[in-house]
Structures are given as structure tokens and as C-alpha cells.
Amino acid sequence: MKTEDLALFHRIAETGSLIEAADLLNLPKSTVSRRLQALEDELNIKLFHRQSRSMTLTSAGSHFYQRSQNILAQLDETIFEMTNDDAELSGHLRIQMFPIHSMKTLMQAVFSFMDMHPKLTLEVIHSSESVDMVKHNLDVAFVVEPALDTLDLVVRTIFTTELRFYASPQYLAVHGIPKTPKEIESHNVSLFRLSNGKVFNELWIGSEQEVRVKGNFCSNSVEVAVEFALQGRGIVYAPAEVVAEHLENGELITLLPEIEAHLGECFLAYPSRRYVSLASRRFIDYIMQELAPNGVPTNMSTEVDKRRTCNASRKAFSEDVQLFP
Known part of the structure; x- marks a missing residue:
């Protein structure tokens, strides 16, 4: 079993759509479908119920998804522990950037990280929409506090x-x-x-x-x-x-x-219900080291930041605002 196919299975499960997963992974739908079918044949189980517009996990597929999350996390953790800090990263990172202050400072840090890891590709999505980061295959987001009310995230203050x-x-x-x-x-x-x-x-x-x-x-x-x-x-x-x-x-x-x-605070955020890839870990560590208050470096392996499930109502904004006095 290839780890790439396992990761592909996770993208399909999280998006609930073969087409959306293919778009996110920049792969032809036929390739995604073929690799999924090969994975099901190898496991000899049906992972999804296939409808015309959506894919839902079977009972076996749901069990495999939960258990394989740990496998992917343990694999990345092993690589993370065995790889020294100067090792060259590869892969792809998707970053959401809310329309926040200090955009120039943040982008300078992002570009510096890219220069350190030329084999790594990055995608920055500039949007103020509070989205499901898992479903949209987002690794990291730079957000302000009011944007956290609907997101189940781990958040860390950067400045x-x-x-x-x-x-x-x-x-x-x-x-x-x-x-x-x-x-x-x-x-x-x-x-x-x-x-x-x-x-x-x-x-x-x-x-x-x-x-x-x-x-x-x-x-x-x-x-x-x-x-x-x-x-x-x-x-x-x-x-x-x-x-x-x-x-x-x-x-x-x-x-x-x-x-x-x-x-006001700006946060670096990432999903709390998804494993964090090696590239994401290194990126988070780098941003915290470069931008965190007082310049204090923070390591993912010794993270002490609180996990926030931000579903409570906030006083920072209101839906019944009067726009026209």
C-alpha cells in the first residue's frame, strides 16, 4: 500500500467528493478513481458508498479512516524525529490568509520559508471565509479571533x-x-x-x-x-x-x-481533527520562531498552546448589526 494512496483516500473522505478531491490534488478525476479502486481491491473492502454527486464512507471505510489517521501521523512523526532541522522538505502546503494587518510581514516569512525549501510548493488562498479546513485541504491559516467561532482549530498567537x-x-x-x-x-x-x-x-x-x-x-x-x-x-x-x-x-x-x-491578536491556526504533515510542522515552527511574541521559539513536539474549540458566541461582532443609521 502506498502512503500517497492512503493520503488520497483521506482527501476523498474529507471532501466527500471525488471531483473535489481531484481538484484539490490537481489530478485527473480518472486517476483519483483508479487509485481509489486499486486501494479497495488491495484491501478487499468497499470504502465508499458512491452516489452521483457525493461519496460517503461505509462502516468499514469509516473505521479505516480513523485508524489510518494514526498511521499517517505516526509515519510523519517518525520522519520528523529522524530528520535533522536542515533537511530539505518537499510536498505542497495550502495556506489560507485572512485579510488581516501585517500582510507584508507574513508574506515575507512565507517566502523566506520557500527559499529555505526549494522543493516545497505553496498555495496561498486570500479569503475572509470561515471554512472547514479539513474539507478544503487547508494545512494552515492566518486568522483573527472573530474568524475562529465556527472553526475547530488549534490556534497559536503570532503577534x-x-x-x-x-x-x-x-x-x-x-x-x-x-x-x-x-x-x-x-x-x-x-x-x-x-x-x-x-x-x-x-x-x-x-x-x-x-x-x-x-x-x-x-x-x-x-x-x-x-x-x-x-x-x-x-x-x-x-x-x-x-x-x-x-x-x-x-x-x-x-x-x-x-x-x-x-x-488585537493574529493567530496561526490548523485543524485539530487531522494529522499535521512534516512540512506543516516545520512551517509552523518556523513562523512561531520568526513572528511569535518576544521571538521565543516554540517546537511542535513540546507544544503547550491550548486547543480551542471555538463554537461559543463572541462579542466581537453581531449578526443583527444596523448598517444604515
Whole structure:
């Protein structure tokens, strides 16, 4: 039995579709079907119930999937233990990148990792959609906390950023400068919507105060939201590094500067119900070493980060947001 065919079986089981698995693996459907049939013939069991548009595991297939997960994990763990840190990696990594701050810093780290391992190929999917990482064959994702509510993930903080409210002099000249957090609620604030429909409308000022904002403009891009503020159309809630240049040249002004900034977190995440490949392990270790707070290296074999099952409701956003005041 080839480990490649075992991994292919897992992709079919996780996507529930021969066509989707073939697309994810960049293989012809006929090749995937032939290799699956060869695996079933070798095992002398039927792994899937085949419908016109979907594939569901048989009882034997489900048992084999659960048991073979451990086999794949143990195989990768053995390779991981036997391979020194300088060994060249191969394979393919699929990374989801949410529209978050410090995109340039993250991509510099990704490209540096590629330079270290020229045989490795990477695919970056830029999306704000909270998806099933297992089904979509995603190895790693860079996300912000509100995106974690529907995902069963292991998450590790890689850095924090200062979040504040900003507005242009033109907007403030017409609408006045808010003097208290409560006054922010009466202004037009650019909102941020995830593709699952949820909108940020409850935002933190400092570490304890929370305001419920509303506005006539919504986007899934921080840069677009900042442009909204630059055009004098309203207030934006943004990371400090994104607006630094605009503050320096006077295009934007910090609101409520006497109140400490709220510290927002960016996470590296990966599925909790799937084995982590050797390439993923090395990539996660590298990102944590390069970007983790205080530069403290973290090793996957001694991981102490808590596994979060993020299904609880969050106060960071609300579905019943008022978009048009």
C-alpha cells in the first residue's frame, strides 16, 4: 500500500467528493478513481458508498479512516524525529490568509520559508471565509479571533497590534471630534464583514470599554476601510501600522488618544481533527520562531498552546448589526 494512496483516500473522505478531491490534488478525476479502486481491491473492502454527486464512507471505510489517521501521523512523526532541522522538505502546503494587518510581514516569512525549501510548493488562498479546513485541504491559516467561532482549530498567537479609531480632518471639521467612547456610537463608522455574514459592530477601546458602532459602509478589507476614512466619509477602526503613514502626513487623526489602544491578536491556526504533515510542522515552527511574541521559539513536539474549540458566541461582532443609521 502506498502512503500517497492512503493520503488520497483521506482527501476523498474529507471532501466527500471525488471531483473535489481531484481538484484539490490537481489530478485527473480518472486517476483519483483508479487509485481509489486499486486501494479497495488491495484491501478487499468497499470504502465508499458512491452516489452521483457525493461519496460517503461505509462502516468499514469509516473505521479505516480513523485508524489510518494514526498511521499517517505516526509515519510523519517518525520522519520528523529522524530528520535533522536542515533537511530539505518537499510536498505542497495550502495556506489560507485572512485579510488581516501585517500582510507584508507574513508574506515575507512565507517566502523566506520557500527559499529555505526549494522543493516545497505553496498555495496561498486570500479569503475572509470561515471554512472547514479539513474539507478544503487547508494545512494552515492566518486568522483573527472573530474568524475562529465556527472553526475547530488549534490556534497559536503570532503577534498583536494596537487598534484605535481614526478619522480625517475633513470629517471631523463637519461632524465634530468625539470626546468620549460613547460619542463614537453616534458617528458613521466603517464596518467589517466576514464572508459568513457576521459584521464587526462591537469594538473595544482600550482593555475594558466597548462601543456598539453603526455606519453606511461595510467591507472585508482593512485597506478599503482606511480609504473610506481618508475620503472624509467617516471613522475607521484600524491597526496602528496600517495608518502610520497617514497619521504622519496629517491625513488621519487619532481619536481618544488619551485612552490606551486595544491589543488585537493574529493567530496561526490548523485543524485539530487531522494529522499535521512534516512540512506543516516545520512551517509552523518556523513562523512561531520568526513572528511569535518576544521571538521565543516554540517546537511542535513540546507544544503547550491550548486547543480551542471555538463554537461559543463572541462579542466581537453581531449578526443583527444596523448598517444604515
